[in-house]
Amino acid sequence: MHITGLDEERHDQRWEGQRALVTGSGQGIGQAAAQLLASKGVRVAVNDIVPERAEATVGLITQAGGEAFAAPGDISNPSTVERVFQQLDEHYGGIDILVNDAGIIIKDTLDNTDLERWNRILAVNLTAGFLTIKQAVKRMRTQHYGRIVNVSSIAAKHGGGYLGGVAYAATKAGVAALTRGAAREYATDGINVNAVMPGLTYTPMTSGMPDWKQKAIEDSTLVKHGGQPYDIARAIVFLADPESGYIDGETLDVDGGTSLD
Numbered sequence: 620m621h622i623t624g625l626d627e628e629r630h631d632q633r634w635e636g637q638r639a640l641v642t643g644s645g646q647g648i649g650q651a652a653a654q655l656l657a658s659k660g661v662r663v664a665v666n667d668i669v670p671e672r673a674e675a676t677v678g679l680i681t682q683a684g685g686e687a688f689a690a691p692g693d694i695s696n697p698s699t700v701e702r703v704f705q706q707l708d709e710h711y712g713g714i715d716i717l718v719n720d721a722g723i724i725i726k727d728t729l730d731n732t733d734l735e736r737w738n739r740i741l742a743v744n745l746t747a748g749f750l751t752i753k754q755a756v757k758r759m760r761t762q763h764y765g766r767i768v769n770v771s772s773i774a775a776k777h778g779g780g781y782l783g784g785v786a787y788a789a790t791k792a793g794v795a796a797l798t799r800g801a802a803r804e805y806a807t808d809g810i811n812v813n814a815v816m817p818g819l820t821y822t823p824m825t826s827g828m829p830d831w832k833q834k835a836i837e838d839s840t841l842v843k844h845g846g847q848p849y850d851i852a853r854a855i856v857f858l859a860d861p862e863s864g865y866i867d868g869e870t871l872d873v874d875g876g877t878s879l880d
């Protein structure tokens with residue numbers, strides 16, 4: 620019996636020549652996803668609002684023999700998004716994989732979140748995905764192929780708590796709905812849209828957490844520890860895989876068995 624996907628040659632070559640944009644890939648989860656994609660032969664546009672971080676990731680990828688370029692800028696800004704996609708067109712002639720990773724966190728209560736910060740977190744965590752998906756889909760449609768992976772959070776399920784406040788959770792719930800809706804709209808264009816829902820992951824975003832809080836979150840997992848950026852990157856790359864075409868509109872928990880739903 621021939622089982623598609625176990626064909627050795629196809630297995631090795633299926634990533635070759637693909638082109639990806641990973642937003643917020645100057646550190647943490649996005650950086651690990653960019654590195655893992657590049658290690659498979661994917662050419663990567665590395666976006667980050669901090670240009671030095673984007674350059675650092677490009678350095679790591681090229682030192683390891685991969686291909687990448689820096690596309691810095693605030694990805695919630697429509698003109699940045701346009702420019703980043705123009706850069707992708709110029710460097711690689713389009714895009715096959717979009718990873719919407721860029722994110723910021725607010726840990727405060729609603730009482731202590733003013734409208735300016737509310738609008739900012741919505742722009743970065745949710746509107747940026749709306750903008751990048753529209754640009755990516757324009758290109759993916761013409762080739763009838765694309766993989767879009769969004770980064771939500773288990774905070775979406777509980778309205779926040781240990782991992783971020785209400786504003787953060789609301790944006791991440793929005794990402795989950797955006798994922799399902801976009802999956803429905805673009806499925807017949809050959810474009811799959813999925814999301815990961817990470818639990819606690821040890822990155823600069825969570826590094827300032829007090830020990831008691833970190834321990835409480837670790838205790839709430841089945842595995843009794845948080846995840847490394849690579850753990851989340853593996854799930855992102857799994858969903859971005861050409862052979863994951865039967866997975867669509869999924870939000871995949873990567874949380875050490877916290878949610879169990």
Ligand SMILES: NC(=O)c1ccc[n+]([C@@H]2O[C@H](COP(=O)([O-])OP(=O)(O)OC[C@H]3O[C@@H](n4cnc5c(N)ncnc54)[C@H](O)[C@@H]3O)[C@@H](O)[C@H]2O)c1
Pocket residue numbers: 642643644645646647648649666667668669672692693694695720721722723743770771772773782816817818819820821822823824825
């Ligand atoms: N770390 C966790 O425990 C955890 C859990 C669940 C979900 N997440 C989500 O995973 C994603 C990555 O988180 P992380 O922990 O790696 O965070 P991080 O802060 O370590 O890295 C995020 C990167 O995004 C960049 N960035 C921020 N705003 C940007 C913007 N407007 N445009 C472009 N780049 C921007 C930052 O400069 C930074 O380099 C985020 O969406 C976050 O909400 C993280």
